[in-house]
Amino acid sequence: MASRKCRYDASREESSLLGGNPIVADDKKRRVVTLIQLVERSKAMKKTNLALILALFLSLALGLFIGQAIAETVNWRITSYFIKMEAIPVPDVEGHFIGMYERRGLATFEDGEVRVYHTRGTFDSIKGQGSFQGYTTLTANDGSETMVKYQGNLTIPPGEKLATLSGNGDYIKGSGRFQGIKGEVSFSGKYITPYGKETKGDQVVDATGTYTLPSQ
Numbered sequence: 682m683a684s685r686k687c688r689y690d691a692s693r694e695e696s697s698l699l700g701g702n703p704i705v706a707d708d709k710k711r712r713v714v715t716l717i718q719l720v721e722r723s724k725a726m727k728k729t730n731l732a733l734i735l736a737l738f739l740s741l742a743l744g745l746f747i748g749q750a751i752a753e754t755v756n757w758r759i760t761s762y763f764i765k766m767e768a769i770p771v772p773d774v775e776g777h778f779i780g781m782y783e784r785r786g787l788a789t790f791e792d793g794e795v796r797v798y799h800t801r802g803t804f805d806s807i808k809g810q811g812s813f814q815g816y817t818t819l820t821a822n823d824g825s826e827t828m829v830k831y832q833g834n835l836t837i838p839p840g841e842k843l844a845t846l847s848g849n850g851d852y853i854k855g856s857g858r859f860q861g862i863k864g865e866v867s868f869s870g871k872y873i874t875p876y877g878k879e880t881k882g883d884q885v886v887d888a889t890g891t892y893t894l895p896s897q
Contacts, residue, residue, distance in 0.1 A: 752864070754891045759798050759870070761786025762881040776808035784884070788819050796821050802831075809844050810835050817850070825857025829866050829890075843872040846884075852892055864892025 761784045768780035786798040802815020814832040833848020847869040855862030870886030 752891055752893050754889065755790060756887070756889050757788045757790040757796075759786055759788045759868075759886040759888060760884070761798055761800070761886075762883045763876055764881075766876060766882070774807060777806075779803070779805045782813075782815075784882075786884075788888075794821065804835075806835055809837055813846075813848075816853075821857070823857060825859050826855065827852060827859045827862055828854040831866065831868070833868070843875060845869070845871045846886070852890070855894075859894065861895040862892050864890060866890045 763782055764785050765783040766780065767782075768778040771777040771779055781803045782801070784798075784800045788796045788798045790796070796819040798817065798819060800815055800817040802813055804813040805811050806813075812832070812834055815830075817829045817831060818826055819829075820826045829850040830853045831848055831850030833846055835844040835846050837844050847867075849865065849867045852862045852864045852866065866888055868886050868888035870884055873883040873885060874880035876882035
């Protein structure tokens with residue numbers, strides 16, 4: 682009798698610890714398990730979402746890096762002369778002229794490439810000093826071209842008879858291997874001969890261009 686009473690008391694105590702009802706206890710166990718599963722799933726989803734976000738960020742960053750154009754800087758020297766010059770006097774002060782010009786020559790790059798130089802522009806000067814602006818085309822052997830819109834100034838240094846020049850510009854067009862070119866150009870140079878019957882205003886100009894091309 683004592684043994685049965687002990688077993689009965691133990692079973693009763695276990696039942697009381699689980700809520701006094703075995704069915705209720707099983708239901709509580711299932712709820713606890715379900716809650717744990719939900720927590721684990723939530724953690725897994727957070728990890729998955731974080732991985733997806735990281736992968737998306739890396740793909741965007743890599744795409745931007747690949748798509749980003751790398752700037753290139755080149756240097757070249759131009760030798761040219763006037764093939765056309767038309768000047769109109771302005772009767773305000775002595776030596777004031779406005780006009781247009783056209784020049785041709787060669788542009789030799791640091792790597793040895795030579796391109797045909799052709800420029801057209803206008804000027805406004807007083808006794809050989811003033812401003813100018815125009816458009817320059819450089820044409821490579823394969824037909825590829827660049828076009829620059831530029832502006833600059835002419836000055837005659839003290840004690841000199843011929844002008845020096847300097848200016849800057851922007852790439853506005855490209856074709857062939859320079860299709861889609863964008864960038865800037867700066868230049869400086871000097872006249873070697875005057876413009877007249879015997880000489881045609883020969884120039885030597887050094888230029889630097891920094892440009893980008895669309896990614897292939």
